[in-house]
Amino acid sequence: MPVAHADPEPSTKELRSKALKLADELEKLTEQYNGMKVKLAQSQRAAKVAADNAERQEKSLRSVREKVSTLAANSYMQGGTDPTVSFVASQNPQSVLDQAATLNYFAKQDSTKVLALMQAMQAAERSRKSAESRATQVKQLRSQLDAQRKKVGETYEKVRGKLVKRDPTQLAKLPVVGTGKAAQALRAAMSKIGRPYVWGAAGPSSFDCSGLTMWAYKQVGINLPHYTGSQWNAGTHVSRSQLQPGDLVFFYSDLHHMGMYVGDDKMLHAPRTGDVVRIAPMAGRPFAGGVRVA
Known part of the structure; x- marks a missing residue:
């Protein structure tokens, strides 16, 4: 039965080389992590701006809806069931606004301002969703980088500990990792x-x-x-x-x-x-x- 042999202990030179490589990798990961933190902050700011813009557009649209409600009421009294009524009565006007028939109706009524506001609100909502999605993606990437950075950091500390235990003078020669x-x-x-x-x-x-x-x-x-x-x-x-x-x-x-x-x-x-x-x-x-x- 063959006898198992333990792997030979790495030399001081090999440990130092490995420690330096890990330190270099850790520096790169740390910088990438820092970059992701900056991008996340930017993405979160963009998402907030987009959300604020969508809210402003919604408020503007609500004020115009009050004026349009008169048209809707008159139309209803005359027996009409046009899209304006649906728009005013709906608890979710966005679903009504997204319908091509509604847009065409307001266009025929020459409601230019309403049409522009509807389109602006739709664009603002798309922008908000896109910004929020981007912020979520960046946050996930940052978490992945952080996990990788911690793993490499733990390995570096173990290698450095072995090296310093063997030769205490190496501690002053190894780089201080981190930014x-x-x-x-x-x-x-x-x-x-x-x-x-x-x-x-x-x-x-x-x-x-x-x-x-x-x-x-x-x-x-x-x-x-x-x-x-x-x-x-x-x-x-x-x-x-x-x-x-x-x-x-x-x-x-x-x-x-x-x-x-x-x-x-x-x-x-x-x-x-x-x-x-x-x-x-x-x-x-x-x-x-x-x-x-x-």
């Missing part, structure tokens, strides 16, 4: 790895812990106070399991130290006097909580 402001701020902060800790400094060449996060977020247009206690209240609080790259992480009951979450339970921070900006494990310090600024 949101938190990811952009983290990328900015990562560019300062190796810069010295200086008490009260907030860049660009030296930092203390809250000065580093303040400087990083300032690069993406978000102003944070130069104080850990204030930054603690600068966003939405998240648990350790919910942390995403770029989130602020705080330590100790008095919040006297903080950093930026990088991933794999590690953070980027400016540790202390005599040290430099670097990536370090979060373990070893009492975790107080996380804050999502963007």
